[in-house]
Each structure stands twice: as C-alpha cells, then as structure tokens.
Amino acid sequence: xxxxxVYAVFGVHGPPQRLVSAEGSCRVSVAVPPSVxxxxxxxxxxxxxxxxxxxELNDADRxxxxxxxxxxxxxxxxxxxxxxxxxxxxxxxxxxxxxxxxVKEDWSRPEHLSVKEYTPKDTVAPLAARELNGKRKRERAPxxxxxxxxxxxxGEEEEEExxxxxxxxxxxxxxxxxxxxxxxxxxxxxxxxxxKKTKRTVNxxxxxxxxxxxxxxxxxxxxxxxxxxTQTAPLVSPSGRWGPTLCPIDAxxxxxxxxxxxxxxxxxxxxxxxxxxDMSWFAAETLAEGPTPEARIGHTAVxxxxxxxIFVFGGSKNKKWFNDVHILDTQSWKWTMVExxxxxxxxxxxxxxxxxxxxxVLGGVFPRPNPEPDGxxxxxxxxxxxxxxxxxxxxxxxxxxxxxxxxxxxxQERKIYVFGGWDTPVCYNDMYMLDLGLxxxxxxxxxxxxxxxxxxxxxxxxxxxxxxxxxxxxxxxALSDTFIFDTDTNRWTEVTLPQLSVPRAGHAIITMDxxxxxxxxxxxxxxxxxxxxxxxxxxxxxxxxNEGNFYSDLTTVAVDDLPGAI
Numbered sequence: 001x002x003x004x005x006v007y008a009v010f011g012v013h014g015p016p017q018r019l020v021s022a023e024g025s026c027r028v029s030v031a032v033p034p035s036v037x038x039x040x041x042x043x044x045x046x047x048x049x050x051x052x053x054x055x056e057l058n059d060a061d062r063x064x065x066x067x068x069x070x071x072x073x074x075x076x077x078x079x080x081x082x083x084x085x086x087x088x089x090x091x092x093x094x095x096x097x098x099x100x101x102x103v104k105e106d107w108s109r110p111e112h113l114s115v116k117e118y119t120p121k122d123t124v125a126p127l128a129a130r131e132l133n134g135k136r137k138r139e140r141a142p143x144x145x146x147x148x149x150x151x152x153x154x155g156e157e158e159e160e161e162x163x164x165x166x167x168x169x170x171x172x173x174x175x176x177x178x179x180x181x182x183x184x185x186x187x188x189x190x191x192x193x194x195x196k197k198t199k200r201t202v203n204x205x206x207x208x209x210x211x212x213x214x215x216x217x218x219x220x221x222x223x224x225x226x227x228x229x230t231q232t233a234p235l236v237s238p239s240g241r242w243g244p245t246l247c248p249i250d251a252x253x254x255x256x257x258x259x260x261x262x263x264x265x266x267x268x269x270x271x272x273x274x275x276x277x278d279m280s281w282f283a284a285e286t287l288a289e290g291p292t293p294e295a296r297i298g299h300t301a302v303x304x305x306x307x308x309x310i311f312v313f314g315g316s317k318n319k320k321w322f323n324d325v326h327i328l329d330t331q332s333w334k335w336t337m338v339e340x341x342x343x344x345x346x347x348x349x350x351x352x353x354x355x356x357x358x359x360x361v362l363g364g365v366f367p368r369p370n371p372e373p374d375g376x377x378x379x380x381x382x383x384x385x386x387x388x389x390x391x392x393x394x395x396x397x398x399x400x401x402x403x404x405x406x407x408x409x410x411x412q413e414r415k416i417y418v419f420g421g422w423d424t425p426v427c428y429n430d431m432y433m434l435d436l437g438l439x440x441x442x443x444x445x446x447x448x449x450x451x452x453x454x455x456x457x458x459x460x461x462x463x464x465x466x467x468x469x470x471x472x473x474x475x476x477x478a479l480s481d482t483f484i485f486d487t488d489t490n491r492w493t494e495v496t497l498p499q500l501s502v503p504r505a506g507h508a509i510i511t512m513d514x515x516x517x518x519x520x521x522x523x524x525x526x527x528x529x530x531x532x533x534x535x536x537x538x539x540x541x542x543x544x545x546n547e548g549n550f551y552s553d554l555t556t557v558a559v560d561d562l563p564g565a566i
Contacts, residue, residue: 003021003022003045004021004022004043004044004045004046004047004048004050004100005018005020005021005022005043005044005045006018006019006020006041006042006043006044006053006070006095006097007019007041007042007043007044008030008039008040008041008093009039009040009042010032010033010036010038010039011033011035011036011037011038012038014036017030019041019093019095020053020095020097022045026096026097026098026100027094027095027096027097028094028095029058029092029093029094029095030092030093030094031090031091031092032057032091032092032093034089034090037080037081037082037087038078038079038080038081039057039078039079039093040076040077040078041053041055041068041070041076041077041078041093041095042070042075042076042077043070043075043076047072048100049099049100050072050097050098050099050100051071051098051099051100051286052069052070052071052097052098052099052285052286053069053070053071053095053096053097053098054067054069054095054096054098054268055067055068055069055070055077055093055094055095055096056068056093056094056095057079057087057091057092057093058091058092058093058094059088059090059091059092060088060090062092065087065091066079066265066266066295067265067266067268067295068295069268069285071285071286071292072289073288073289073290073291073292073335074290074291074292082319235269235283236281237272237281237552237554238256238259238267238269238272238281238541238542238552239261239267239268239269239550239552240261240262240542240544240549240550240551240552241258241259241260241261241267241542241550241551241552242259242260242261242297242505242506242507242542242543242544242550243258243259243260243297243298243506244256244257244258244259244267244507244508244541244542245257245258245299245300245301245312245508246274246508246509246510246539246541247301247302247303247310247510248303248510248511248512249303249308249310249330251276251512251513251514251515251534252275252276252277252514252515253273253274253275253276254273254274254276254510254512254539255271255272255273255274255284255301255303255310255328255330256271256272256273256274256281256508256541257270257271257293257299257301257310257312258270258271258293258295258296258297258299258301258312258315259297259542260297261550262550266295266296266297266317267295269283269285270285270292270295271283271284271285271288271292272284273287274539274554276512276514276515276537276539277514277515279554279556287333288328288333288334288335289332289333289334289335290334290335290336290337291326291335291336291337292326292335293312293324293326293335293337294317294322295317296314296315296316296317296322296348297315297316297317297348298314298315298316298348298349298350298364298365299312299313299314299315299322299348300312300313300314300315300350300351300352300361301313301352302352302353302354302359303330303354304354304357304385306357307357307385308329308330308331309327309328309329309330309385310327310328310330311325311326311327311352311354311359311383311385312325312326312327312328313325313326313347313352313359313361313383314345314346314347314348314350314352314361314364315348316348316365321346321347321348321366321367322346322348323340323344323345323346323347324337324338324340325337325338325340325359325383325385326338327385338385338388339388340383340388340389340390341387341388341389341390342389342390342391343381343390343391343392344390345361345364345366345377345379345381345390346366346367347361347363347364347365347366347377348364348365348366348404349363349364349365349404349405349456350362350363350364350365350377350404351363351364351406351407351408351418352408353408353409353410353416354410355410355413355416355436357384357385357386358382358383358384358385359382359383359385360380360381360382360408360416360434360436361380361381361382361383362377362379362380362381362400362406362408362416362418362434363376363377363378363379363400363402363403363404363406363418363421364376364377364404365377365404373424375402376402376403376404376422376423376424377402377404378399378400378401378402378403379392380392380393380395380434393439394439395434395439395440395441396438396439396440396441397435397440397441397442398432398441398442398443399432399441400418400430400432400441401423401428402423403420403421403422403423403428403455404421404422404423404455405420405421405422405455405456405473406418406419406420406421406428406455407419407420407421407457407458407459407469408459409459409460409461409467410461411461411464411465411467411487412464412465412487413436414435414436414437415433415434415435415436415487416433416434416436417431417432417433417444417467417485417487418431418432418433418434419431419432419451419459419469419485420451420453420454420455420457420469420472421455422453422455422475425475426453427453427454427455427474427475428453428455429450429451429452429453429454430443431443431444431446431485432444444490445490446485446490446491446492447489447490447491447492448491448492448493449483449492449493449494450483450492451469451472451481451483451492451494452474452479452481453474453475454471454472454473454474454479454505455472455473455505456472456473456505456506457469457470457471457472457473457479457505458470458471458472458507458508458509458540458543459509460509460510460511460538461511462484462511462536462538462559462562463536463559465486465487465488466484466485466486466487466564467484467485467487468482468483468484468485468509468538468562469482469483469484469485470482470483470497470500470507470509470540471500471503471504471505471507471543472505473505473506473546477503477546478503478504478505478543478544478545478546478547479503479505480500480501480502480503480504481494482494482495482496482497482500483495484562484563484564486564493563493564495562495563495564496563497557497562499555499557500540500555500557502545502551503545503546504542504543504544504545504551505543505544505545505546506542506543506544507540507541507542507543507544507551508540508541508542508543509538509539509540510538510539511536511537511538511539511559512536512537512539513534513535513536513537514534514535514536514537515533515534535558535559535560536558536559536560537556537557537558537559538556538557538558538559538562539554539555539556540554540555540556540557541553541554541555
C-alpha cells in the first residue's frame, strides 16, 4: 500500500512536490515561486492515526493570507491569487501534521523552492489589521441565477461588495477591509465619521455573571506589533469570531459553525461542539466524515429536529459567492453536499428558517454584473431537501423591502416574524409577518418601546408568543440593548441584562432546554443522588464591537430570569 504523504502543486503546470512523508517532519514551510498564482495541497495514502493537516498561506511577515485543513475525509485544498486579497510575491505555504508518530528527517527540494522547518509559538495573540495588497476585478451574476461559486466584481473605482448601511465608498462590511484604512484599525464596519470619533474602551464581558470563556481586551485587539498566529497547544474553546452560527441539537449539545476573526481571517477552528451540562467546548471539525463546507461568512445554519440534520447554506468568501447546501447528519456525523436543482440563489447575510422540513430563505445580499454594486434581495426561496430542489412560492400581501442582516423567528409553527436589516443607505427597525398557511406577508404595527434601526443583531425564540432581539449594528456603532416582542399584543418591551452589557454585532443567540442538576442527601445506598430538571436557557456567543474586538465569550441567561419573557 502506498505510504502516506502530503503533496503540493504550484501552478497549473507544476509537478506534485512531496512536503510530508510517512516518516518525515510534521512541520514544514515552502516558499511559493513568485510566478505561481495557484496552489493545490492534497494527501495520498492511508492516514492511520493521523488526525489532520493544518495549512496556511502566509505573507512575507508570516501573517496568514488564508487557511485550511486536510482531514481523512477532506483530502484536497486549493487557492488562487484572485480569491485572496493580500496575496503577494512573497508567499509561504506552511503545513503542520497532527497525530501519528513522526520523526525529523533531512529534506531536499528543487532549487526553485526554499524549504525550512519551524516550530510555531505556543501562544496566540490578536493581530492588528494591515492594508490589503492589490485590487481585483470580478464577474457578477444576477440574483437567483444558478451561478454556483462564481466570483463577482466591479471596477477598481467602485464600492466593495456588501457595503454596510448608510455606507459610502469608504465603508466596508464584516468581511472586507476598507480602501485606505490605516494600520492598527480593525473594525467590522466603518463609517465616514469614524476618523473623528473618539474610540471607546469596552470592559471585557468575561467578568460578567454567566459568561464562559474570555473576551479579548481592546488593547490586545489593536496591538500593532507583528506576532506569529500559530500555536502548538490545542484550543480548549473557540477563538473570537464574528458571524458564527450556533445550532442546538438536543438538551445537552449545540454545534458552532464558521465565523471570521482578527484581521478578517476565516477561523482555523471552524466547528465546535458545546456540552451544556458543564458548558465545555470540544473541537468537532474532525469528528464528522464527508466534505466539510468551505470557509465562509454570511451563511446560515439551521437544525431540523425531525431528520436530526443541520443545513448550512450560502455565504461568501472574499469575492466568492456560495449557493451550495451542506447537510450534517448528527446521528451518523457525516457531511453531504447537495446538488440542488431549480432556481438556486447565491446569497449572503440572508435569513433561513426551518418549517415542516423545508428551508425558507428570505432577503440577503446577491452579486450583480459589473459595474453595478451588490444588491439586496426581497425574494423568498424555499429548498425542499427531499427533492433537492429550490423554488419560489407565490407570495401575496405587503412584502418587506429588500434587506440583509435581518432576523427571522418562526412562531407557533405557523408564522415567521422578520425584523430589521439594511439596504444601503437605510437601516430598518420595521416588522413583517409571513403567514405560512396563507403565504401572505403583512406589516406588523407595533406598540411600546421599539428597538432602534439595526442589522446583524441576534434573535431567539423565548416561548410560543415571545422572541428576543439583542445588539446589532446601527450604521455607526455596535449596540448592547435587549428587547422582547410579544406576538399576542404586538408590543415591544426593553429589558436590562447586565450579562449582555458589552456592545456586539454578528453574534449567535439561541435558546435551548438545558438540564439543571442538583444533589440531595439521603440514607443508605441513596445517600447522594442526582436530580435534574429542564430549564429554558438563552446562550450568546461571539460577535464583535466594531472597535477591533472579536469575542470568544459564552454567556448564559435563564429565560425565567428575563423580565416579561414568560
């Protein structure tokens, strides 16, 4: 049987170069020839006890341009210069093998490749942002066209994709660096007034009651020193990130997927399992078989309790737009990718709701042909997993205006409530309701103290008639306020949560039934026994504050403790 090896192909005409062999070094760095604009990394042979191969493309200062991971079930990665904004002529490919018994050995390489071994530092520090090098043009497809993972673009003088609310040509979204942005700045969003605004000092949320994990201090998030972003010690909790999804799959487990962290880099630890019994995290990317979703932002992930599957749809990565559907079976722990038929949308920052086994996708950002800017959608798409087909239903009534970054909550298994979002330059705080029986939209006239206009906020269903809105971005600042909406009275109520006092946007919020354990004393063999009850719990993870902080804290709040939640 062929020995295990990890190979790289540099350029479309380059031969495969072995980087790691069965008895070779577990860490190696290779300089990419300046003329090369494509790199393919793949494994060959039996993996045995080997767990994964971590791969990075680094610039001259060893800052990651992009990252990836080979596993026994995902054995190939590829990169192209026009997909990576900071690709320069001094790029290094670094690979690190985890698992197995490897020893050091001498290496020899063709003269056009410079090879050296190194030991990554065992600490990780938040990284300062830096200017991106070069600009790229891209092609675009109209909304709804079956364009797969096409790139989209416009001329160099036009706006970047997914421009944030109230945006100008200087603004950006959570996945883009602003043209002309100075070093040391690392904002999720940018406004023209930011240059005049005094930067805030935000207290770390890790000290608040009910928080597990650590919120990066602002001073560390904005450090300007160059630091090596690699590590040897395994992470015990997810890294700080913006835009992750969190799906509860049972009373003890939730699954975290995706997100972007410091310097707008896609997270190297994209998938985690949360055990709610003790609020502990377990890295889960290598637990599942099959093709894992490519790194992305602006995607959605929803769980279907009937089929016990998680559906991941859409999103974007740099200039690439996705319309794929990845399904994780939580019983077999196997990923599959759907080859869908019908009118397949390419969307990011949309909402996705599960109803009777189908995905209801509303709004979002979609690519448009050059030189038009990216557009916001007002369309409703439905995906039927049984037939693997997308279709657009006939919808009547007062439909919401085009928007993205909004929220959608399914209430009483018959209505979807849509709140907020943005479509440059407007940020919304209106409410719409879709009657799933009649397929009719209606504008909801609300009373009480309504939330201010916002997008990229968190939302969660609290009960049959109430849901919660927290945080978000209003076009200038991240927010920290919390509101509860009662669908029986159509009334908003603002509540105060000291645990969630730090401004954040792009975070994940869920509610789930968690076990509440207690012990009591007795006699004889039953001297100490566990009794448990189930309580409804609000869990909040991650996000950022538009001031350089990317959070890794997990906050829990008992729904019974929320004023007006019951």
